[in-house]
Amino acid sequence: MRRIRLATARPALFGAMLALALLLFVPLRLILGLAGVGDAGLTARAAVGSVWAGQLRDARFGDVALGDLDAHLSPWPLVLGRARIELDSHADTPALALHGAVGVSRSGVRADDLTATIAPGRLFAPLPVTALALDAVSVRFDDGTCTAAEGRIRATLAGDFAGVALPQSLSGAIRCEGKALLIPLASQAGAEHVDLRIEGDSNYRATVTLQPADPAALSRLAALGFVEGAGGYTLSVEGRF
Structure with a gap:
């Protein structure tokens, strides 16, 4: 039986095997x-x-x-x-x-396609958000501009805030707005909502709006920096990831 001789030189074969090993590890x-x-x-x-x-x-x-x-x-x-x-x-x-x-x-x-349940840290401060649930969230930024976004996010809240009773959760579908990613979260009744805008440079701005039914809570919200507007009392917080 005639043997087939490999034409590949030993140094070349060794080099290819080494490159493969480096790639694998x-x-x-x-x-x-x-x-x-x-x-x-x-x-x-x-x-x-x-x-x-x-x-x-x-x-x-x-x-x-x-x-x-x-x-x-x-x-x-x-x-x-x-x-x-x-x-x-x-x-x-x-x-x-x-x-x-x-x-x-x-x-x-x-x-x-991010699906997650995570702790948000101070992302929504001062609201007491204890957990974020992401459902099939996909986002794309090209050259600093949000070009595609889909999926839903739900924020779980605990307790009250400045004497204002809060719903158990806020939720909404994400989308691009201008160059930013917009995460609009609202309660089922629509009296409480948070608009979180994330820019391509990792800066974000969260706008919290509350519509308290108790007049006694208005002064407490004002003391925390909330400003009265057409949609309720609003507070904006800025930060960077």
């Missing part, structure tokens, strides 16, 4: 740094493991804690020049739930 933290995921607002105390089977420990989006997340790079968007990181809540953090992906390209950032 490249650290997740290296790819995240190169892709600029941190500039999009997603940070972590540590990124461990390979790019195909890694973990983000104590992940955060701005002030919003996401817990430990399993993370891996999706290979096909790389062909289009975009880094897409698939995210799932780690099994050791059952109190938080998150599934979806974030993507970064030369022209912008995006979040794809």
